[in-house]
Amino acid sequence: MDIANYLSELLGRHGKVGVPGLGFFTQERVNGYYNSAEGKLYPPGYQVQFSSEPFDDDTLVEHIAQKKNISLASSKYFTEKYITGLKQDVVFKEVPFANLGWFYMNNGEIAFKSAENHNEGPEFYGLAPIAIKKFNQETGNPEVGTSESQVSAPVPFTVAPQPITPTTPPAPTADQPEVYEEEETEERTRSANPWIIALIILVVIGVAAFALYKYNPALFNFTKQQAKPGAEQAQTQPAAKTDSVDNDSNKTAPPLLDTASKAISKPDTALKKTVAAADTTAKPEFVIFAGSFKTQTKSDLAVKIYKSVGVDARAWHGPGSGKYIKIIIGSFATSAEAEAERLKLIKEKKISKLSYSQEINEKK
Known part of the structure; x- marks a missing residue:
């Protein structure tokens, strides 16, 4: 069972998810930046961060139990089994963790290296990196004697952690008014139903009283005399x-x-x-x-x-x-x-x- 895919789904909703026996993952926002070595402008996105500190959270276990249609105890068993195997493999090699990054050993401790930032969220509109050059950068062919070592290193960037706010569904576009009008019409119809029923009952009672009066008018004499x-x-x-x-x-x-x-x-x-x-x-x-x-x-x-x-x-x-x-x-x-x-x-x-x-x- 590869729990990395399930973890990737939960990070988009909760922002912070714990993995029993391993630590917890957080999804932090990364600002857009320019890589001068590649000549590309990268849009803002999300980057996954890992911490080995224990974090009591059953969100992942419950999600797996619901997805696999198994009991909570079974979900915990398979999760612990997967984490045990991951710890054994990372001693000898780097272990990829779905598309989020990979685990490796650093001074005898498990460390995590995040993959490139993800911009699948609706607030980033699916933007892709743009190839662009600076104004003062030469557009001609590079000199013949230039070696790869002379290429400037990419500009380092700092991760600016920001609180993850729950995403809200996009506002309705102009081609959707009919859906809301139908819902409002349905609500008005539901609210009018009790009044229509009450009116029908009153009409039936009135017709019954009139028929009774026509059938036997003497029933109403005492009321008139009093x-x-x-x-x-x-x-x-x-x-x-x-x-x-x-x-x-x-x-x-x-x-x-x-x-x-x-x-x-x-x-x-x-x-x-x-x-x-x-x-x-x-x-x-x-x-x-x-x-x-x-x-x-x-x-x-x-x-x-x-x-x-x-x-x-x-x-x-x-x-x-x-x-x-x-x-x-x-x-x-x-x-x-x-x-x-x-x-x-x-x-x-x-x-x-x-x-x-x-x-x-x-x-x-």
Whole structure:
């Protein structure tokens, strides 16, 4: 296993990578320089430096385990085996280390000589060395007697270590706007989806409520009857016209004077004859139902409004009334009398058309 290639990959990302049992490598930036002997201008790049000091780092071992799809223990084993073989070979010869450089022995210690600087990074744009001559340099043929020893040595250069900054991806070019527009459109579509779903749910609920109302309008009667008595409190004219069913349902009819007159016009002897029978046998009693409320306060307010327009109304809560307090009008012996009085009060617009007459079980 040649770990040099894996190390070369990691240096481009991290800048400093440790090798267990050997030391650590760093990648340092080298400024551009001119080699007068070669007549070339070398661009800036990176150069690998090695130190034999121990450095606790498992980045290389983990990277090899991931690349080779092996366990971390196996990766450490193969790495140690490779380093042991490298130390044995470097005693007799120089050992190349991929394209990064090579190892050699220097005074009994392992040393590393870096290869030429690398400029594969995107910040160097893949520049290559440029052959260029100085202005004062002669362009003619060299003299015949000139030997190779007279060639000036290359100008030494110093390595200026600089901190390695993580590379960032290049900025988007002008021919890439459509990609970002599509991503923004997709984000707007995702953010609009919940609102569209909520709107669809509201429309479905509205359609269901409308269909239920068309199917059985009586389900909404109690709500209408409860909402209007407070609004009718300010009305003082008994003959006020209105087309609303809710306003008619909250008006109460005047007391039935006809029934009382009939009872008074009867002879005293007839009244005396019925006293004993009334005590033993309950006679049927018919009344007009003008409305119903959940609370006593609203019921009392409705009775007050009906009485203000001349209708003798009263609150009643008995068998069959359920949870609501009924507003009833009058007391009649027969259903026909109660119905006739109800139609009369409707014609006078004192009670609602939704009112009805019915028998109640209540002793006088």
